[in-house]
Amino acid sequence: MSEPGVELRNVVKRFGTGQGSVVAVNGVSLSIRDGEFFSLLGPSGCGKTTTLRMIGGFETPTEGEIYIAGEPQGYKPAYRRPVNTVFQHYALFPHMTVFNNVAFGLQMQGVDRDEIKRRVEEALDMVQMGSMADRKPHQLSGGQQQRVALARALVNHPKVLLLDEPLGALDYKLRKAMQFELKRLQERVGITFVYVTHDQEEALTMSDRIGVMHRGRLLQVGTAQEIYEAPMNRFVANFIGETNYLRGKVVELAGKTTIGEITMPVVKVLIEPDTCILTVGTPDLRPGDAVTVAFRPEKIRIVDECDGLETNCANGVVADLVYKGAATTYLIRLAGGEQIKVDQQNTRAMFDTLYHPGEQVTITWPIAGCKAFAEEAEEDT
Amino acid sequence: MIAALQKHRSLQGGLLILPAALFLLVFFLAPFFIVLGYSFAERGTYGGVVWNFTLENYQRAFDPLYFSTVLRSGWIAALTTLLCLVLGYPLAYFIATRSEKWRGVLLLALIIPFWTNFLIRTYALLTLLRTNTGLINVTLMNLGLIRQPLPLFGNDFAILLGLVYGWLPNMVLPLYAAISRLDHSLIEAAQDLYAPGSKVFLRVIWPLTLPGVVAGSILVFIPALGAFITPALLGGGKSLMIGNIINNQFLAAHDWPFGSALSTIMIGIMLVVTIVYFRMVQKEAT
Amino acid sequence: MSATSVQAAEARAKEQVRVAPERRVRLGSALLSLHSVLIFLFLWVPIIIVVFFSFNESQFLAEWTGFSTRWYVEMIEDEQTIVALWNSVFVAVVSTVISVVIGTLAALAMERYQFWGKLGMEGLLYLPIIIPDIAMAIMLLAFFNLSGIGFTPWRLEIAGLRLSVPYSVIIGHVAFNISFVAVVVRARLADMDETLEEAASDLYAGPWQTFTRITLPMMMPGIVAGALLAFTLSLDDFVITFFTSGAGFNTLPVRVFGLVKKGVTPKINAISTVMLAGSLTLVLIALLFQRKGGGTKSIMEINL
Secondary structure (H helix, E strand, O other): OOOOOEEEEEEEEEEOOHHHOEEEEEEEEEEEOOOOEEEEEOOOOOOHHHHHHHHHOOOOOOEEEEEEOOEEOOOOOHHHOOEEEEOOOOOOOOOOOHHHHHHHHHHHOOOOHHHHHHHHHHHHHHOOOHHHOOOOHHHOOHHHHHHHHHHHHHOOOOOEEEEEOOOOOOOHHHHHHHHHHHHHHHHHHOOEEEEEEOOHHHHHHHOOEEEEEEOOEEEEEEOHHHHHHOOOOHHHHHHOOOOEEEEEEEEEEEEEEEEOOEEEEEEEEEEOOOEEEEEEEOOOOOOOOEEEEEEOHHHOEEEOOOOOOOEEEEEEEEEEEEEOOOEEEEEEEEOOOOEEEEEEEOOOOOOOOOOOOOOEEEEEEEHHHEEEEEOOOOOOO | OHHHHHHOHHHHHHHHHHHHHHHHHHHHHHHHHHHHHHHOOEEOOOOOEEOOOOOHHHHHHOOHHHHHHHHHHHHHHHHHHHHHHHHHHHHHHHHHOOOHHHHHHHHHHHHHHHHOOHHHHHHHHHHHHOOOOOHHHHHHHHOOOOOOOOOOOOOHHHHHHHHHHHHHHHHHHHHHHHHHOOOHHHHHHHHHOOOOHHHHHHHHHHHHHHHHHHHHHHHHHHHHHOOOHHHHHHOOOOOOOHHHHHHHHHHHOOOHHHHHHHHHHHHHHHHHHHHHHHHHHHHHHO | OOHHHHHHHHHHHHHHHHHHHHHHHHHHHHHHHHHHHHHHHHHHHHHHHHHHHOOEOOOOOOOOOOEOOHHHHHHHHOHHHHHHHHHHHHHHHHHHHHHHHHHHHHHHHHHHOOOOOHHHHHHHHHHHHHOOHHHHHHHHHHHHHHHOOOOOEEEEEEOOEEEEEEHHHHHHHHHHHHHHHHHHHHHHHHHOOHHHHHHHHHOOOOHHHHHHHHHHHHHHHHHHHHHHHHHHHHHHOOHHHHHHOOOOOOOHHHHHHHHHHHOOOHHHHHHHHHHHHHHHHHHHHHHHHHHHHOOOOOHHHHOO
């Protein structure tokens, strides 16, 4: 078991003082394993970039401590930390060639000329930019600049690599290609990557684990599957993927169920006007609590009639539909007036959709596929 | 010590600004207060300064003899500003709406005269405008178009012309900056909503370029009010502005207190006009 | 009424609507172009005429009697004028060097640091730019007179000529140039991406190394622009020099003013042409630097 790559203990960052102060990071504790690809995911303003900058040494925590490879970093400025950063807009030095950009960190560390030459060439080859060593940054495309920024960071063999939304400025296709390359690179080099993004698809595809942040707090840490299938609160459920919501009241507690390695309680909830469903719930729920039940469109099936025990059942009318080529999304209006999105793969080749607006349908979904959260003050998402 | 310096950013900053702060405090702020002090002092018998508090310098400034010049200077400066605005706005608009390549050339054609010596440019006008030996009058008379020389020199007309000539670029450059920053989609949107050209200008273009108008106006009004070279060379000794009177008081009449009072009044006018102008524009912008 | 003829009539009506406003627009833009051409002529013609008549045989500016360079010869042989030229250059060089150093440090302080009194300093830096020459000139005169310093001259010899430059003139030029240099360098600093300095720090560069390897080289175009501006303003200055120089000291503009008061001759045109050539050269140098440095702010916009 190696030392954790990066560890944060109760880190708080407050900007300003007194009345006008802003708490950007509010008590974040986190343990990133050595060699892990870890993503910090959240909407803009959630504190993920500030957290990254504190690891890098560009900001100091107001409270708490940051450890890199077991060592507390304290007030150490960036140039004393064994960490390198790939910045959002690459921050390549415009007055230096690609070669000198990549060599910069090595020069600052006093590495000798021949060694620098060797390592820079090695780094540039690794990102396939070897032929561009004499160009200046303004002569490169966005994707090329990004690769140079990567080489410039990696050439220093840091313990941890920080990436601040590095793919944000690239177009869609390039971004997809770079995601793949970055992941492969990380596996090859074996360095801990801490990756900040607001794009959930990006985080889900690339990361070993994800930390979801919102308003300065770390809401949940887990693998992509854990975050997606077992969100701990309404924000995480809403931020990742599509979600349907139904309001209801807890009728009674109904045992337990296990998803992966997590065991969760099951509750029976009454949905307007008179439908009862069984759903996974948070441990704090009691009979009589008002809850919101969240479940994903792809978990729902439209059937002729309900199975029975292990699934939930509801009746409704097709209100609208959206044909998306590979799938169709149906908007189903339930008896209580709420509207549910249902995703159906278009498995059969046909020039018509399976169901039409106005049709009566029955929908069903597994108990483990939905989750009840206590009603709370509306979070904006 | 070095380590302490590194830790405290504000100390570093303070050290960096120190040379400039000291220099300007000693050679700008102190002189300013000296002049202010002089304006309340008495003139000594042989031209020195006697430090007795008095308001007579300011009272004298309101004497019709001098005050008329103050008013006239203000009037000339205001007229200069207006003319520069009327002439400069279309020019700025023209340049801003040319293609990238032409804009560079045109701006250069504007900048070069601007960066040449003000005295030389005024001298150039002098050689053109003079009554009996100026190029314009001599040529027109030789061509038989006029019999008597035109009074283009030694009067307020010459001064106005000289001031507009000298300070027009000061108006055009900020205007150009403001116009070139206009979002053209706004103009297109207005046109899409049936606005004719004049309305588009009044309701969209003018309000949005107002900051440029203000900047340009102030950059013209202040030097025009404080003009010295232009009335000295083109005014023919008869037309004078505040600047010339101040010059006289300091270098000829040796009445430094009075000259200081005039200078303070001049700066006061500039301050008032600038503030009033800003407020007016702020109101119109909302 | 057949369908096609109705369509044709509609098309014709649409055509007419499209043409009429276009014609109005074309007329408007023609007037605009004419106006602009006239203004450019207005700005350039007097200058061109001065240059033109500097080569006039005759001493009367209004009649052209032939091409001659006699006035340039006269100018070169006029020792007072040559001394004035050297004085101008010397004062410009010295005041530029001093004001660039002070102004650049000030720009760094204002753009990158917070310190006590920053707001006041902001105002103090802008005042010399906004205040009219004559006010500043008498302020300096009063100060030098009261304090008793400044009129002492700096004696030196250049090119066989003995120069006697009062410190007061140099101080006066530095006083207004600091602000101009600061404005230009600040503009450049503000434009600079601060993440570059963070990137340098991320790559193990300490604060001093970051400054010398990253910040300073990137500031260079701004510093050069500021220097050129200060140099030009110093060469061109008349009013402040006039008041702070005491008796007998001439820079070129002061000399020209004195000559004009005595009487207008084409020798003044010759001097003017030389000064114009000098200004032109400076502008061209500035442009060359701008293109090479790839600076984003053009020098013209600095003036705004």
